[in-house]
Amino acid sequence: MENEIMKNEDLFVKITSLIEESRHHIATAVNTAMVITYFEIGRYIVQDEQKGSNRAEYGKSVLKELSSKLTERFEKGWSVENLQNIRNFYLAYSQKYETVFHKSSDSDLVNSVYEIQNPFELSWSHYLILMRIQNIDERNFYEIECKNQNWSVRQLSRQVNSSLYERLALSRNKDEVMALSQKGHIVEKPSDIIKNPLTLEFLGLKEEASYSESKLENAIISKMQDFLLEMGKGFLFEARQKRFTFDEEHFYVDLVFYNRLLRCYVLIDLKIDKLTHQDLGQMQMYVNYFDRYVKQDFENPTIGILLCKEKKDTLVELTLPKDSNIYAQEYSLYLPDKKLLQQKVKEWIAEFEDAAK
Template sequence: MLANNDDYLNALGRIKSEIAEAQNRAVQSANAEVIRLYWRVGSVLNDNSRYGKVFIESLAKDIRLAFPKIKGFSARSMWYMQKFASEVDSEFCNSCCRIPWGHITHLLDKTEPGAGREWYVQATIENGWSRAALLHEIETKLYERQALAGKVSNFERTLPAPESELAQQALKDPYIFDFITARQGAVEHEVEDRMMENITRLLLELGTGFAFVGRQYHLSVGEQDFYVDLLFYNIRLRSYVVVELKNAAFKPEFAGKLNFYLSAVDDLLRTEHDNHSIGLLLCKTKDNVVAEYALRDIGKPMGVSEYRLAEVLPEGFAELLPSTEDIEKRM
């Protein structure tokens, strides 16, 4: 009997999904066993730490002789294993088993034992960060900016749980746009230009789940035209996110304008499947007390954060420095 085409395609799809999931579980299981092995080897090395560097180098040579095809047991790798076992207990090792060894070595190099390191491990698991992404987040101090920052928002009052918690967790302060070079007198549209030229890095800094919708996004309200600086959609929050960029210190009137934009986006773009639209004011600086007062009676969910650009020499100062040609002539 010939199978119905729909039944065949459905069966094929299910089998392919089962195979893919099984392969993924096998990879994760193998990775977990390797991480636990490295931790146990590190524990042995810690028991003999009094013998120093030469001890590890000799072990690495003999292990390669005993297992010629084995990888990952160079003297340098074994030093990381020792550090791993000395700084991570068996319980935390189980959490680390869910990320690759290369990620763990970055964490051992770039973070100290404690809450910050544990936060980065969990964030890597939740967001699926690559090694490069993890390193970037550590170097830009994401833990301090996202987990520890004194964030200013009205999310708790204007959004239901757990949406409010997710929005608050997504907020950073400050945002680091180190791919944009600052200069004296720069205006918002110039910063926006650089953001659009580096959209991938912009989305990385904004965080997981952001999708770009448009720049200077047109909204027609009544008989007037309005333009949102940057419009995103966050898949995890299931919300439009309106970003207003201000190359100045925060002013209370900024919140009123953003509140208007959020009302317009909710009426014109939001569907029954979307949650409340969220606003984000990015300012050069802010007074937290003033920002909190400004948001106190605002009915739409919004947060206020600062942003940082890459530093450059003061305007005109570069002209005083010798050029490459001048330096070469003097050599």
């Protein structure tokens, strides 16, 4: 009797898994068809618009009439606002993806839409965010990362609002900035995990409020999923207040992570005030201990990160050896000024291009 129950349960699990997988594929196929169709509709709208002499009047009258007829025929989803979004979607991606689509007659449009190699791998909600990014390099970066990291719409929105692209660009060698829009965020060496600054607005701590390092740590622990998203690729959380002992004295590392891409431990110490040389020396000791007594032979050297409110680059450079695996990284409790960061990146790229001439 028990074996019979187990067999029935196994059959149920198999069928359930098959149905769920099938629904996922159906949903993906429906979304793909919708995005491709929107791209083609956008192309028709733009082509028709270009034939007119007054584009402002086109938007007011033609789209309004088109919306009314489509809504009458297909009901929801064809408001003037949505048609404008569809038009803008085509304009944003036409240069990049137009050549992927077959040139077809109107009568063959439906067949051509489903025969092409689909370049759109994200949902329409994702593209509503992406198409509003004016800088093409920045938009390409977020599109690549969204596909590779399987970001939800909420996660994508948060990364764009927190200026992830600009913060990564400003933390990198000028030679690496251009690669962000072509390859996304590649993690190959310790410095690749550094952002400038680390943005922790999701913790809900007020910039002007008084808080302790333990309160900051507790806030991070309670929002660990968001913190891991902000830290970036490959991070796994291992422990808080990790204790180790030598010479009959106990020491505690605030947060211990492991990065599977770099294959190494990442130690984080939290500092709510200005960074001191004593803080740097303490982290050097932590890193040395992990390298000598914790890490395995196949693992790479431990990385130490001092997450601080304020740092002086000169102090860091004078205190640490050049080959140190320790980084002082500032954090912010509010979203950065995106326009200011964009201007800084623009200046960096201009310097890069001038030097290449």
